[in-house]
Amino acid sequence: MLTIESLKVRYGGIVALHEVSIEVQRGETVLLVGSNGAGKSSLINAVIGLVPNVSGRIQFDGRDLAGMSCAARARLGIGYSPEGRRVFSSLSVTENVLSSTLGHPVAKVGENLAWIRKTFPLVVERARQPANQLSGGQQQIVALARAVSTMPKLLLLDEPFLGLAPIWIERISDAIRELQRRGTTILMTEQMARPALKLVDRAYVMRSGEIRRSGTVEEIRGVALAEEYL
Template structure:
């Protein structure tokens, strides 16, 4: 579904990614694991189109998206939940979530809202509250629900467990499993390897902007857990 080949990304004179190549097959959950500053978020930002790569090629469902706009990638079926939640603080919870389904029409938006409230009861309980007044864990639920609202073919999750208490890690994990049961393909980054390893089917260990190890979860587990403490 997603193919990235020899991707390089620079911020000024600093190389954030060096020759990165990954594959994500339909129906997989693929984990990018590494310490803070390893280049995981830079790769996600390049895939969604927030930053331009200096070299390399990306394709999605067989189509070259290397120079496509963020909007075009979203319309192609790539959903995105950013690191640090980034909800619209003054907008209601409901409006935040449905902003992710703004092109789907009133009926599909209503269906998406009802479906997501079934997964996250918090959404209906706080539907009219400004999202900025929620706790960090609650805001993460809103951010992920917003990404899910468009029913993406590929869901990008950037550090979904960052700074969350165990109870919220469990709830977010359950939501990810729900998306997996629907056949959604997921590419997620995470520094907290332990909960992420329970969800993924394959993974890549990223360090210094390069892929240092790849393979099945069992093949990368030891190295991934070591990265968690770097």
């Protein structure tokens, strides 16, 4: 579903990604694990179109994403939950969830919102509350609901556990499992390998803008442990 070949991302003189190649198959959940500065967000942001790639190729569903706007990528079926959640703090929960649905077919969005309300009761309970009155964990639920409000085929999740207490890591994990049950393909990043490895099919270990290892959860668990990501 997603094929990234020799992707290079640079910020001025800083090379954030050196020729990174990864693949995500339909129906899989794939993890990019690595410490701060490894290049995880740069990769996610290149896929959604927030940072330009210097070279390399990103293909989604057989289409080359080069030159396509973020909105066009979203319309193709890519959902995005940014690092640090970045909810619109003064907007209500409902407004946050609806904010990414502009330009998407109304009927499909309506049907999907019913699923979101059922799956994430918080979205109903806190519908009118400004997002900045919510806890970090609650905001992450809102960010997830917003990211899937258009029923994306591929969901990009950048560090969904960042700064959250264990109870919220569990709840966010449950929410991710619901999305998996629904058939959503997921590419997620984390520094915290232990809870993330419980959710995924495969993982890539990133460091200094490169993929250092890739493999099944079992193969990666040992590496991640050795590299102290756990």
